[in-house]
Amino acid sequence: MKKILVIGSGPIVIGQAAEFDYAGTQACKSLREEGYEVVLVNSNPATIMTDEETADRVYIEPLTVEFCERVIARERPDGLLPTLGGQTGLNLASQLAEQGILERYGVRLLGTQLDAIRKAEDRELFRALMREIKQPVPESWIVESDSELEALLDVVPYPCIVRPAYTLGGTGGGVVYSREELWETGRKGLKLSMRSQIMLERSLLGWKEVEYEVMRDGKGNCITVCNMENLDPMGVHTGDSIVVAPSQTLSDVEYHMLRNASLRIIEALKIEGGCNVQLAVNPDSFDYYVIEVNPRVSRSSALASKATGYPIARVAAKIAVGKTLEQIENAVTKTTKACFEPALDYVVVKIPRWPFDKFPGGDRRLSTQMKATGEVMAIDRTFEAALLKAVRGLEVKAKGLDSWHPQGEDSTNGDASDALRAALAQPTDERLWALAEALRRGWSVEEVNRVSRVDPWFLRKIQGIVRAGSPGHPRQDGDATEGSVYKMVDTCAGEFESFTPYFYATAESEDDAATVLERRPAAAVVAME
Amino acid sequence: MKAYLALSDGTVVEGRRLGAEGTTDGELVFNTGMTGYQEVLTDPSYAGQIVLFTYPLIGNYGVNDDDFESDRVQPRGVVVREACEAPSNWRSTRSLDEFLRERGVVAVQGVDTRALTKRIRDAGVMTGAVSTLGPDEALAAARAARPYDDTDFVASVTTRAPYAWGRAGREAIDQPAASAKVKMVAIDCGLKFNILRRFASLGVRTIVLPATATADEVMAWEPDGVLLSPGPGDPARLEGVVRTARDLIGRRPLFGICLGNQILCQAVGGRTFKLKFGHRGANHPVKDLLDGSVTITSQNHGYAVDPDSLVGTGAEVTQLNVNDGTVEGIRLEREDATSIQYHPEAAPGPWDSRKYFRAFVDKMERAAR
Numbered sequence: 030m031k032k033i034l035v036i037g038s039g040p041i042v043i044g045q046a047a048e049f050d051y052a053g054t055q056a057c058k059s060l061r062e063e064g065y066e067v068v069l070v071n072s073n074p075a076t077i078m079t080d081e082e083t084a085d086r087v088y089i090e091p092l093t094v095e096f097c098e099r100v101i102a103r104e105r106p107d108g109l110l111p112t113l114g115g116q117t118g119l120n121l122a123s124q125l126a127e128q129g130i131l132e133r134y135g136v137r138l139l140g141t142q143l144d145a146i147r148k149a150e151d152r153e154l155f156r157a158l159m160r161e162i163k164q165p166v167p168e169s170w171i172v173e174s175d176s177e178l179e180a181l182l183d184v185v186p187y188p189c190i191v192r193p194a195y196t197l198g199g200t201g202g203g204v205v206y207s208r209e210e211l212w213e214t215g216r217k218g219l220k221l222s223m224r225s226q227i228m229l230e231r232s233l234l235g236w237k238e239v240e241y242e243v244m245r246d247g248k249g250n251c252i253t254v255c256n257m258e259n260l261d262p263m264g265v266h267t268g269d270s271i272v273v274a275p276s277q278t279l280s281d282v283e284y285h286m287l288r289n290a291s292l293r294i295i296e297a298l299k300i301e302g303g304c305n306v307q308l309a310v311n312p313d314s315f316d317y318y319v320i321e322v323n324p325r326v327s328r329s330s331a332l333a334s335k336a337t338g339y340p341i342a343r344v345a346a347k348i349a350v351g352k353t354l355e356q357i358e359n360a361v362t363k364t365t366k367a368c369f370e371p372a373l374d375y376v377v378v379k380i381p382r383w384p385f386d387k388f389p390g391g392d393r394r395l396s397t398q399m400k401a402t403g404e405v406m407a408i409d410r411t412f413e414a415a416l417l418k419a420v421r422g423l424e425v426k427a428k429g430l431d432s433w434h435p436q437g438e439d440s441t442n443g444d445a446s447d448a449l450r451a452a453l454a455q456p457t458d459e460r461l462w463a464l465a466e467a468l469r470r471g472w473s474v475e476e477v478n479r480v481s482r483v484d485p486w487f488l489r490k491i492q493g494i495v496r497a498g499s500p501g502h503p504r505q506d507g508d509a510t511e512g513s514v515y516k517m518v519d520t521c522a523g524e525f526e527s528f529t530p531y532f533y534a535t536a537e538s539e540d541d542a543a544t545v546l547e548r549r550p551a552a553a554v555v556a557m558e
Numbered sequence: 559m560k561a562y563l564a565l566s567d568g569t570v571v572e573g574r575r576l577g578a579e580g581t582t583d584g585e586l587v588f589n590t591g592m593t594g595y596q597e598v599l600t601d602p603s604y605a606g607q608i609v610l611f612t613y614p615l616i617g618n619y620g621v622n623d624d625d626f627e628s629d630r631v632q633p634r635g636v637v638v639r640e641a642c643e644a645p646s647n648w649r650s651t652r653s654l655d656e657f658l659r660e661r662g663v664v665a666v667q668g669v670d671t672r673a674l675t676k677r678i679r680d681a682g683v684m685t686g687a688v689s690t691l692g693p694d695e696a697l698a699a700a701r702a703a704r705p706y707d708d709t710d711f712v713a714s715v716t717t718r719a720p721y722a723w724g725r726a727g728r729e730a731i732d733q734p735a736a737s738a739k740v741k742m743v744a745i746d747c748g749l750k751f752n753i754l755r756r757f758a759s760l761g762v763r764t765i766v767l768p769a770t771a772t773a774d775e776v777m778a779w780e781p782d783g784v785l786l787s788p789g790p791g792d793p794a795r796l797e798g799v800v801r802t803a804r805d806l807i808g809r810r811p812l813f814g815i816c817l818g819n820q821i822l823c824q825a826v827g828g829r830t831f832k833l834k835f836g837h838r839g840a841n842h843p844v845k846d847l848l849d850g851s852v853t854i855t856s857q858n859h860g861y862a863v864d865p866d867s868l869v870g871t872g873a874e875v876t877q878l879n880v881n882d883g884t885v886e887g888i889r890l891e892r893e894d895a896t897s898i899q900y901h902p903e904a905a906p907g908p909w910d911s912r913k914y915f916r917a918f919v920d921k922m923e924r925a926a927r
Contacts, residue, residue: 275592280596289909364881368854369841372592374613522839524590525679539676
C-alpha cells in the first residue's frame with residue numbers, strides 16, 4: 030500500500046467545533062510520517078487540512094459519490110481512510126462501498142470496517158450487540174414511519190427523548206413532554222434522518238453523563254485516553270454541556286466499572302482506531318446505561334486530545350495502516366509509547382460557545398440537539414481556576430460568574446423568584462450564571478441541586494467562587510495572587526521527562542516552561558492564557 | 559493551620575494542615591492515579607511511606623465504608639495539592655480530612671505537588687517528613703528518619719493470627735468449608751482485601767497465614783494452591799518468606815502478586831534491585847511475551863527483579879514493562895508456579911487483568927482433583 034485517500038469533513042456547520050479539520054490534519058500528517066502518499070478530498074477550502082503542506086495532493090470538490098469516484102479513478106489510491114472526516118466522511122465512504130466503487134478500483138477501507146460502524150450507529154443492531162455483551166441500554170423504541178409513531182404515542186413514558194438516526198449533531202431530536210410534542214418532533218425527525226428512522230428512548234434526565242475516549246488496535250489492545258464528566262446532567266447534548274476532564278465525582282470503583290464497560294464495547298465492535306462511549310450514571314447507585322457510541326474521531330475525541338496531550342487522530346491513523354499501540358511512540362514524552370493511559374495532574378473545563386449573540390431571536394433552550402458553534406477549553410490546577418479561565422475565554426460580556434438576572438424577573442420578587450428557579454431547571458447557554466446567582470442569593474446547594482440536578486460537587490465549587498473575597502470566606506485559588514507560572518501538559522503527571530512544549534498558566538511555585546526554554550531557547554511555546 | 563513538608567535533601571515547602579496534627583516521617587513516593595485514594599491509603603504496601611498524589615484534587619468523592627483494602631491507614635503521611643472539604647458521592651460517609659484526623663494521620667495540602675514529583679523523578683525517592691509544628695521540626699524529622707530499606711515492614715503489616723475469608727467475607731477459621739470448591743493459603747506479607755474478594759467471588763476459601771509461616775505450616779492446611787501476597791519494603795530482607803516459597807515450589811501450584819513475584823524470583827535464585835522512583839499508578843503498560851498483547855495495569859512497587867539474575871534458574875520471564883523494560887511476570891512451567899509484578903485485583907486501577915484469578919483457580923481445581 031502506497032497511496033491513501035482521506036475524505037475531509039466538508040463545511041463546518043452548527044453542531045461541530047471544527048474538530049474534523051483538527052483530526053483530519055493530524056491524520057494526514059501522521060500517514061505521511063509513515064511514508065504514505067496522501068490524497069485529500071474536501072469541499073471546504075477554508076480548513077487547515079487543505080493547506081498545501083498537509084497532504085500530497087488536495088482536491089477541493091463536492092463531497093459526493095460522483096466526484097469522489099472521479100478522484101478515485103484518477104488517483105487510484107490503495108486505501109481509503111473514512112473515520113477521520115466525521116459523519117460526512119463516513120456516510121460518503123459507506124455509499125462508495127455500497128455502490129461497489131471501492132471494489133471496482135481495488136480500494137481497501139482502512140481503520141474500523143463499515144459493518145462495525147453500522148453496528149455502532151444503527152440503534153437496533155447496537156442494542157442487540159449490547160444485550161449480547163450484557164451492557165445495559167435504556168428502554169427504547171425504533172420508529173420508521175408516521176403510523177408506527179402514532180401507535181406509540183400512548184405507550185412511551187414522558188418525558189421521552191427523540192433521536193433521529195444518521196444525522197449530524199443530533200439534528201431534529203429533542204426531549205418531548207407530551208404526546209402532542211412527540212407527534213410533532215417525531216415526524217420532523219423521520220424527515221431529517223438519512224434512513225427515515227428515529228428512536229424514542231426513556232429519559233434519563235438528571236443522571237450523570239460521563240464519556241470515555243477509547244482506542245483499540247488491530248491486535249485487540251485497548252486503552253482509554255481519558256474520561257470526561259458533564260457538569261450538565263443527562264438531557265443536554267454533550268456538545269452543549271460544560272464538560273470536565275477527568276471525572277470528578279466518580280469513585281475508583283465507578284470509574285473503572287465504566288471504563289471496563291467502554292472497553293468491552295470497543296472490543297465487541299472491533300473498532301480499529303478511536304471511539305467515544307457515552308454513559309448515563311445514576312447519582313445514587315451503581316446503575317448505569319450505555320447511551321451512545323461514536324465509532325470514529327469526534328468532537329469529544331478532539332477535546333480529549335487537547336485535554337490530555339494524547340493525539341487520538343494521529344494514533345488512529347497509524348492504527349488504520351496496521352500499527353499496534355505499542356509500536357507507536359508517545360509523541361509528547363518521546364520516551365514512552367502510545368500504549369498507556371494519560372495521567373492528568375490538572376483539571377480541564379470545556380464550555381461551549383453558542384451563537385445566540387448573533388441570533389438574538391434564537392431559542393436558547395438546550396436539549397439533545399447541539400446548538401453550540403464552538404467551545405473554549407481551559408486547563409488549571411483547580412476546578413475554580415479552570416472554570417473562570419474558560420469563562421474569560423468565551424469572550425462574552427461576563428468576565429466571571431457575575432451577578433445575573435433572569436429575563437422577566439421582578440426585582441422586588443426576592444430570592445425565591447420563579448424566573449430564577451426556571452432558569453436553573455431549564456438548561457440554556459446562561460445556566461452557569463443562573464447557578465451562580467442562586468448560590469449568591471443564598472440558596473442552599475441542596476436546593477439548587479434539587480432543581481438543576483447539577484452535582485453538589487460542582488455547585489459547592491461555584492458557591493466558593495461567588496463567595497470568594499466576601500466577609501468570612503477566604504480567597505479562592507482562582508484569585509490567587511501568587512505569580513503565574515507555566516505547567517506542562519505531559520500525558521504522565523510528571524512521571525517522565527517530556528519534550529512537547531504544551532503549557533498552561535497557573536498560580537504555583539515552580540515553572541516548567543523555564544527549564545524547557547533553558548534547554549531549547551528556540552522552542553515554540555504554546556500557552557493557554 | 560500551617561504544615562510543612564521537608565525532604566532529606568534540605569528542601570522545605572509550606573502548606574496547610576490536612577488530617578492530624580504532629581510530625582511524621584517516611585519515604586516520599588508519588589502515585590499518578592486520578593482516582594483510588596482510599597484504596598491507596600489503606601494498601602499495606604504503602605507502609606512506611608509518605609504518599610504524594612499527582613492528581614491535584616483529592617477527596618472529591620469522600621471516603622466510604624466499602625473501599626478499604628485493609629483495616630487501617632497504611633502510609634505514614636499524605637501530600638496533596640487540594641483536599642476536598644465537601645465531597646459528593648452517594649457512598650461517601652466522610653471527608654478525607656475527617657478520615658485522616660479520625661485515624662491520626664499527619665498530612666499536608668496546598669503544596670506544588672508537580673514540582674515535588676519532578677524532584678523525586680530526577681533525584682529518586684528520598685526520606686521526608688510532614689509536620690504541623692514548624693519547618694525546623696519537619697526538616698529535623700526528615701533528616702533523623704530511619705532509612706526505608708532498613709526496616710522490615712512486612713512484620714508490621716502481616717496478620718498476627720491465621721484467619722479465613724470466603725464468599726461472605728471473614729469467616730471463622732474452624733468453619734468447615736462446605737460451600738468452597740477450592741481451598742487456598744495466602745501468605746500475608748501485606749494482603750489487600752480485594753485479592754481475597756476476587757478469589758472468594760470465584761468460590762475460593764482462603765486461609766490467611768502470617769508471613770512467618772513455614773512450608774510445613776502451610777501444607778498442614780492441605781491447600782489446593784498457595785498465594786504469595788503483595789507487601790511493603792525491600793524484598794531482599796525477606797529470607798524467611800523466600801525460604802517458605804522455595805520449600806513449596808513443586809508441591810502446590812503457586813501464584814505471586816507484586817512482592818509475591820519478587821519472593822518467587824528470589825526463591826529460585828533471582829535478585830531484586832531498587833527502582834529510582836518506583837511504579838505507582840493505574841496506567842502502566844505491560845507486554846505479555848507469550849501472546850504479544852499489551853495490558854494497562856495497576857502498579858505499586860519500588861523494587862524490581864533483575865532479569866539477568868534469572869538466567870539459568872529455570873524461571874522464564876513472561877512479561878515486561880513497556881515503559882522501562884523491567885520484569886512484570888515470570889513462570890516456572892514444570893513446577894506450576896507463576897507470578898506477576900502488578901495488581902490484578904486493581905483497587906485502585908483497571909480491571910483488565912482479572913483473568914489471572916480465574917487462571918489460578920482453574921489450576922487449583924485441577925490440583926484438587
